[in-house]
Amino acid sequence: MARYSLVLLSLSTLALALSANSEDLPTNYEYYTDGGISSGLNANQTYFTLNGKNITIFSGTFHYFRVHSAYWRDRLRKIRAAGLNAVETYVSWNLHEFYSGQYDFGKGGSDFQDFLDVEQFLKIAQEEDLFVLLRSGPYICAEWEFGGLPAWLLREDGIKVRTNDEVYLGYVSRYFKELFKILAPLQFTNGGPIIAFQVENEYGNTYNSDSDYLHSLIKILKENNVTELLYTSDPPSAGTRGALPNEILMTANFNTDAKDNLDKLNGFQTNKPTMTMEYWSGWFDHFTETHHTVSVETYQQVYEDILSYPSSVNIYMFVGSTNFGFTAGAGYDSEGLENWGLQPTVTSYDYDAPISESGAIIDKYNATAELIAKYNPIKTRLPDVPASEQTGVYADIEIKQQILLSEIIDSYPDKIASENLISMEKLPINNNSGQNFGYVVYRKTNLTLNSNALLLISGYVRDHVLVLVNGKLINPVLSSLDDLNNFGYWRLKDSNITLTDEALQNATLDLVVENLSRNNFGTLDRFQQFKGLIDEVLIDGVSIKNWEIVPLEFKKSWNRNLTGWHEIQNKVATPALYRGTFEVAVPDVDTYINVQDWVKGIVIVNGFVLGRVFAVGPQQALYLPKALLAVNNEIIIFEHFTASDYIKFSADPIYGLGNSIKQ
Numbered sequence: 001m002a003r004y005s006l007v008l009l010s011l012s013t014l015a016l017a018l019s020a021n022s023e024d025l026p027t028n029y030e031y032y033t034d035g036g037i038s039s040g041l042n043a044n045q046t047y048f049t050l051n052g053k054n055i056t057i058f059s060g061t062f063h064y065f066r067v068h069s070a071y072w073r074d075r076l077r078k079i080r081a082a083g084l085n086a087v088e089t090y091v092s093w094n095l096h097e098f099y100s101g102q103y104d105f106g107k108g109g110s111d112f113q114d115f116l117d118v119e120q121f122l123k124i125a126q127e128e129d130l131f132v133l134l135r136s137g138p139y140i141c142a143e144w145e146f147g148g149l150p151a152w153l154l155r156e157d158g159i160k161v162r163t164n165d166e167v168y169l170g171y172v173s174r175y176f177k178e179l180f181k182i183l184a185p186l187q188f189t190n191g192g193p194i195i196a197f198q199v200e201n202e203y204g205n206t207y208n209s210d211s212d213y214l215h216s217l218i219k220i221l222k223e224n225n226v227t228e229l230l231y232t233s234d235p236p237s238a239g240t241r242g243a244l245p246n247e248i249l250m251t252a253n254f255n256t257d258a259k260d261n262l263d264k265l266n267g268f269q270t271n272k273p274t275m276t277m278e279y280w281s282g283w284f285d286h287f288t289e290t291h292h293t294v295s296v297e298t299y300q301q302v303y304e305d306i307l308s309y310p311s312s313v314n315i316y317m318f319v320g321s322t323n324f325g326f327t328a329g330a331g332y333d334s335e336g337l338e339n340w341g342l343q344p345t346v347t348s349y350d351y352d353a354p355i356s357e358s359g360a361i362i363d364k365y366n367a368t369a370e371l372i373a374k375y376n377p378i379k380t381r382l383p384d385v386p387a388s389e390q391t392g393v394y395a396d397i398e399i400k401q402q403i404l405l406s407e408i409i410d411s412y413p414d415k416i417a418s419e420n421l422i423s424m425e426k427l428p429i430n431n432n433s434g435q436n437f438g439y440v441v442y443r444k445t446n447l448t449l450n451s452n453a454l455l456l457i458s459g460y461v462r463d464h465v466l467v468l469v470n471g472k473l474i475n476p477v478l479s480s481l482d483d484l485n486n487f488g489y490w491r492l493k494d495s496n497i498t499l500t501d502e503a504l505q506n507a508t509l510d511l512v513v514e515n516l517s518r519n520n521f522g523t524l525d526r527f528q529q530f531k532g533l534i535d536e537v538l539i540d541g542v543s544i545k546n547w548e549i550v551p552l553e554f555k556k557s558w559n560r561n562l563t564g565w566h567e568i569q570n571k572v573a574t575p576a577l578y579r580g581t582f583e584v585a586v587p588d589v590d591t592y593i594n595v596q597d598w599v600k601g602i603v604i605v606n607g608f609v610l611g612r613v614f615a616v617g618p619q620q621a622l623y624l625p626k627a628l629l630a631v632n633n634e635i636i637i638f639e640h641f642t643a644s645d646y647i648k649f650s651a652d653p654i655y656g657l658g659n660s661i662k663q
């Protein structure tokens with residue numbers, strides 16, 4: 001880090017007066033570390049200081065685990081080029097500790113390894129002249145599967161996540177020990193970029209005012225040599241429920257009524273700086289909703305209201321991104337009944353942020369840059385805005401090969417025998433960590449079925465079930481939004497379907513259950529979330545026992561090793577995998593896979609699960625970064641219902657209903 005002399009400082013101040021963006025200005029780090037580092041971020045008065053100098057934090061959120069590492073530097077430079085002086089990120093426990101006691105912080109062998117080198121991310125952030133606000137959770141919400149908690153925690157009977165429960169805190173301690181080996185040396189006062197750490201996340205929204213739990217987390221952080229400033233983050237409407245007022249800094253989350261919200265925040269604590277930790281630049285989409293956007297005018301107005309208050313501020317999200325694979329979370333409709341209220345989130349996390357999911361700059365980006373230039377009295381050197389690459393399309397791919405889902409189940413080698421149904425989490429697989437993601441099949445063979453035999457699934461399906469009798473799909477093909485209120489989906493309690501018109505001997509029944517993601521938000525009763533089937537299944541009133549269970553996790557190595565591809569036999573009302581291949585000299589553009597002609601399922605690119613297809617919308621195109629492409633490419637679509645003849649691309653996102661849905 002270059003030292004910066006007082007003479008230069010006054011020269012550059014002069015230079016600034018003559019020409020903005022002068023090369024002579026100090027960098028952010030030069031400005032704040034001139035003369036050596038003696039203290040970190042300090043909140044002991046109504047304004048922040050960093051290393052003894054006044055600082056207003058102009059931060060933007062960028063979740064490294066939602067963007068392929070090949071793009072990290074581009075996005076971070078764009079953040080800095082807009083004038084921001086900090087980047088804020090969560091840390092995703094469920095990806096970093098993918099099985100109990102097994103970690104991936106980059107090159108750890110999990111399917112997400114290219115997204116997980118958090119140390120590299122933080123070093124690039126520093127190289128790109130940004131400070132870091134670090135939100136290590138353990139719970140992160142983030143519209144992320146189970147709010148970032150690993151699903152395998154649920155294997156512990158009676159575990160109470162996000163409380164002072166010893167079993168839960170034991171797992172937190174073990175994980176934090178690994179995580180903070182990486183983070184602690186990267187604190188500002190150790191010469192790194194991290195200037196503050198968040199404790200938990202919106203704990204007030206649990207309505208479980210538990211200061212013992214927050215103190216336990218602080219204790220664990222301190223045991224791991226965390227010395228920088230700590231803070232909590234809540235909407236001011238939650239009061240002080242999730243906070244330790246006047247003990248650690250409170251910050252505010254909102255997207256409207258800046259003055260009211262910040263007045264409220266300042267009423268909770270005395271002699272503290274004002275910090276907006278989440279100013280929501282846009283919003284996310286649940287399936288069936290209309291795509292959310294926030295106009296640049298509204299965005300700009302509220303941002304200026306915050307800056308002029310005055311308040312430091314982090315824009316959530318500044319970089320739009322993606323819930324690749326099965327990582328999207330779910331919200332719930334609090335008016336809803338139990339599972340009825342489940343609201344699974346789509347794969348895109350574009351969020352209508354200033355930098356889009358594909359890395360493009362939208363009008364909100366310029367609006368942000370203009371306001372920071374106006375409100376930050378401290379002028380530092382900024383890079384030029386990196387040029388954004390154009391997105392494009394590849395040629396349509398005709399699909400010629402298929403494997404029926406029933407063939408996959410038939411040939412699956414290690415079916416798990418069990419008298420009773422077992423939830424995904426409790427399956428004895430993955431080194432005793434259970435199944436985190438995907439689908440699970442419950443098969444019952446040698447059934448004698450009467451004519452009009454009635455299948456009844458007690459409780460709720462978690463979250464979508466396909467019923468196959470002798471390999472043939474019984475459910476109706478999804479064709480309207482109202483179908484989600486009927487058999488096969490999570491909303492209907494104690495649902496039933498007729499299995500056969502005629503009596504059958506030696507029949508095979510498959511219940512293929514898709515986990516549409518765990519709730520990530522709210523009161524603690526919502527965090528006991530087993531997926532698959534856990535209640536009784538009856539046929540003509542008789543409880544069925546002795547199942548064979550097949551976990552369909554769609555792991556990369558499994559996807560890459562699929563065999564048995566054949567010509568397409570039937571693509572109507574038939575759950576099956578479809579395969580298309582294409583070759584490109586150089587994969588030179590990012591693109592989107594257009595899924596308007598598909599109904600429901602997932603898309604897999606070169607073994608990596610890209611995300612979900614669901615004709616109920618609003619997302620109808622899945623972002624495909626070229627970093628996931630090679631010269632020879634394979635795309636597999638698992639379609640639950642009826643397939644298209646082609647895989648098509650789009651240069652832009654597509655929103656609305658799929659073509660199979662009656663308008």
Ligand SMILES: *[C@@H]1O[C@H](CO)[C@@H](O)[C@H](O)[C@H]1NC(C)=O
Pocket residue numbers: 042043044247
């Ligand atoms: C600021 O307050 C914290 C306690 O909240 C204290 O540990 C620290 O020494 C104070 N720093 C200064 C510079 O007064």
Ligand SMILES: *[C@@H]1O[C@H](CO)[C@@H](O)[C@H](O)[C@H]1NC(C)=O
Pocket residue numbers: 047054
């Ligand atoms: C730091 O900010 C405070 C509050 O705005 C102000 O009173 C003080 O003069 C500033 N200090 C410097 C060195 O600019």
Ligand SMILES: *[C@@H]1O[C@H](CO)[C@@H](O)[C@H](O)[C@H]1NC(C)=O
Pocket residue numbers: 100101102431
């Ligand atoms: C199973 O997990 C333990 C840690 O919990 C680890 O030490 C061991 O290597 C894992 N075994 C395999 C086969 O991955």
Ligand SMILES: *[C@@H]1O[C@H](CO)[C@@H](O)[C@H](O)[C@H]1NC(C)=O
Pocket residue numbers: 180181184223224225
């Ligand atoms: C904390 O820092 C001390 C002193 O540098 C070191 O001895 C100790 O191992 C560190 N603890 C952890 C958990 O990193």
Ligand SMILES: *[C@@H]1O[C@H](CO)[C@@H](O)[C@H](O)[C@H]1NC(C)=O
Pocket residue numbers: 361362363366
């Ligand atoms: C943002 O500003 C730059 C430089 O003034 C301009 O070239 C670009 O077109 C603007 N972009 C948008 C989306 O307004």
Ligand SMILES: *[C@@H]1O[C@H](CO)[C@@H](O)[C@H](O)[C@H]1NC(C)=O
Pocket residue numbers: 446448
């Ligand atoms: C299949 O079911 C029939 C009728 O219940 C029974 O007689 C037969 O033993 C069963 N076969 C096997 C292999 O379980």
Ligand SMILES: *[C@@H]1O[C@H](CO)[C@@H](O)[C@H](O)[C@H]1NC(C)=O
Pocket residue numbers: 456495496497
């Ligand atoms: C089967 O479901 C239908 C439609 O929800 C319902 O009206 C009927 O009562 C159910 N039958 C049984 C036996 O539960």
Ligand SMILES: *[C@@H]1O[C@H](CO)[C@@H](O)[C@H](O)[C@H]1NC(C)=O
Pocket residue numbers: 446506508
């Ligand atoms: C019963 O069905 C299974 C699976 O389809 C088949 O392998 C077996 O031969 C059948 N048994 C009889 C007695 O039909």
Ligand SMILES: *[C@@H]1O[C@H](CO)[C@@H](O)[C@H](O)[C@H]1NC(C)=O
Pocket residue numbers: 145146150151152326327328423424425435436437438515516517518529530531532
């Ligand atoms: C369901 O999938 C989500 C990811 O979408 C995962 O977090 C959760 O653990 C899964 N639940 C089960 C029971 O598999």
Ligand SMILES: *[C@@H]1O[C@H](CO)[C@@H](O)[C@H](O)[C@H]1NC(C)=O
Pocket residue numbers: 556557558560561
């Ligand atoms: C196929 O499976 C084998 C054995 O499970 C594994 O070693 C290999 O990496 C897999 N192939 C791919 C391309 O993932």
